[in-house]
Amino acid sequence: MSLTLNFLRDAPQGNNVYRANPVERRNYWRILLSCTVLLVAGGCRPAGQSIAETEVRLELTPNPPRVGTAQLALTLTDAAGQPLETDSLEVEGNMNHAGMVPVFATLRPTTAGRYEGSLEFTMAGDWFLLVSGQLADGRRIDQKIDVPGVQHP
């Protein structure tokens, strides 16, 4: 653990940070369900509102990424820079071509708003990661992070 953290701290700042984009949600059942729960709790936010306010930063080790096991460190904050906390985040890794078997990872919180785990890049090329989770207040996290140019080992 400490080895990984040291490696991340020593990495050049800004050079291994990947930006995320909100994912358009197509699962209306879940929207309906979460809105129902929120209505019971006293209010329903428009679907997607929270997603635009989310700031996601991903650090990958090694950097640049290459085929094999990658350490993921993801920080999740709101528009005001406050950490967003949840028990776990799910990551699905996929590539920009058809017929690829996706890979999965579960990220666990280390400090407030920071989540870590590992993922297996199974092929060189352009990848993207779909990050999903649910905050304690019911808001969902659905973000896409492009990870282009995963190198041969």
Ligand SMILES: [Cu+2]
């Ligand atoms: Cu592939």
